[in-house]
Amino acid sequence: MRSPHPPGAAASLGLDLLCCLPALLLLLRRIFDRKFSLRPIWSAVPLAFLGAWMMLVFGTTGAPIIEELAFRGFLLPGILNLFRARASEATVQTVGIPVSILLASIPFVLLHAAQVSKAWGPLLLIGLVSIVLCIVRLALKSVAAGVVVHAAYNFSLFAGVLAQTDGFRHLEKLTS
Numbered sequence: 001m002r003s004p005h006p007p008g009a010a011a012s013l014g015l016d017l018l019c020c021l022p023a024l025l026l027l028l029r030r031i032f033d034r035k036f037s038l039r040p041i042w043s044a045v046p047l048a049f050l051g052a053w054m055m056l057v058f059g060t061t062g063a064p065i066i067e068e069l070a071f072r073g074f075l076l077p078g079i080l081n082l083f084r085a086r087a088s089e090a091t092v093q094t095v096g097i098p099v100s101i102l103l104a105s106i107p108f109v110l111l112h113a114a115q116v117s118k119a120w121g122p123l124l125l126i127g128l129v130s131i132v133l134c135i136v137r138l139a140l141k142s143v144a145a146g147v148v149v150h151a152a153y154n155f156s157l158f159a160g161v162l163a164q165t166d167g168f169r170h171l172e173k174l175t176s
């Protein structure tokens with residue numbers, strides 16, 4: 001059986017991805033450059049009770065919706081469609097899906113780098129969370145399912161902070 005894809009389609013896809021590499025490397029350099037530094041997210045929030053509650057509300061509602069739409073709603077399917085346009089379905093299943101998940105997770109991790117002061121441990125955890133969210137998106141064919149999982153994950157983080165700071169009344173405990 002003849003492949004529906006023209007000869008050299010896999011090489012063309014590799015060339016497409018290779019063209020994106022310089023932009024990704026420049027972005028990585030910019031984020032991890034010592035001159036470019038943002039304070040951790042908790043020090044950016046005025047140590048105020050109301051600010052912390054506003055962050056909790058946004059972190060469990062708006063942020064998951066926006067991030068899931070951007071990364072799992074548009075970016076992940078877009079990368080997968082690049083593979084589908086240039087490779088056989090077998091290649092998409094074995095290579096395209098895992099590579100698409102990784103390529104969609106990298107910018108998600110980079111978006112959160114400043115929040116965790118570019119610490120590798122939390123960034124790896126965020127990368128694993130992104131991979132899980134991509135799998136949820138692809139398995140259930142639903143961005144909404146990813147939003148729910150993402151919101152639940154974010155809420156679990158805030159629940160820990162709530163417990164540690166006595167309901168955001170002692171935010172100074174986060175810095176000591």
